[in-house]
Amino acid sequence: MDVHNAFLHGDLAEEVYMQLPPGFSTTSSSKVCRLRKSLYGLRQAPRNWFAKLAGALKSFGFDQSYADYSLFTFASHDISIRVLVYVDDLIIAGNNTTAISAFKAYLSRCFHMKDLGVLKYFLGIEISRGPTGMFLSQRKHTLDILAETGLLGAKPTRYPIDQNHRLALDDGPMYSDPVRYRRLIGRLIYLTITRPELCYSVHVLAQFM
Structure with missing residues (x-):
């Protein structure tokens, strides 16, 4: 799955100011804008976005891996789901299609998401499927x-x-x-x-x- 405008979802914890954008007219040249939400270009933007996503996953019941902070796992009874995060792209794997569909619906309520379908290509790695498994x-x-x-x-x-x-x-x-x-x-x-x-x-x- 892919998140649209991922960095815009982040919440700023610090006071951040920016110069007025081009074309914005004002009577005083000393005025600046105080940001209420995260923007692309901020150093805090990637960290704030990941914190927002991690919070949403943990609210659903996921545990964050200490070996790889971008890996989240969910286990309940006989249902198992794994989520791997790379910036605004998510790989979702599990053993229950109904649970995965419910999880996707939850993500879509939290963020503006796009379902890219079955995994075929990710970070330079091609994935193909056959009768004996994945290659x-x-x-x-x-x-x-x-x-x-x-x-x-x-x-x-x-x-x-x-x-x-x-x-x-x-x-x-x-x-x-x-x-x-x-x-x-x-x-x-x-x-x-x-x-x-x-x-x-x-x-x-x-x-x-």
Whole structure:
């Protein structure tokens, strides 16, 4: 599910003032606006929105995970529901469709929500279903990495790197802008979510951050 204008739902606990918006005419140039509600662009906006959402989930009966604060669990008798939050997107999973429908209706009463249907794609991870269960893939994320590095035409190999392989020393100049390498390592680390066999190779490359 997706929340429309999520940050506008947050409640401000501090006194926050802003300059008058363009086109607002006033006789005094020293006047400012005091915000009653959260706005996009405020540093407090993400925290206030998450606090508002967490409060709504806890009111329904969810418990917040201490291992991952974005994970909420609900258990009552034989009903189990899990909610994973990423900013304004929510993944809802459970073992009772009636309970999930009631929970969705509750969320729609609390916030302006949009039901995006069955989960297919989330944060670069593709989800497909079959008779044996669910399959997670990062195919698009992998192709984006290959395209960015210019290796779409490279030949595949069964083993990315031999164990205990020592990379050759290079006496050349340092990169003037190491951001691209750091970005590549970060994307490779994210790829190991569904490709754990790459962990060793990525670990070797990450030593040169």
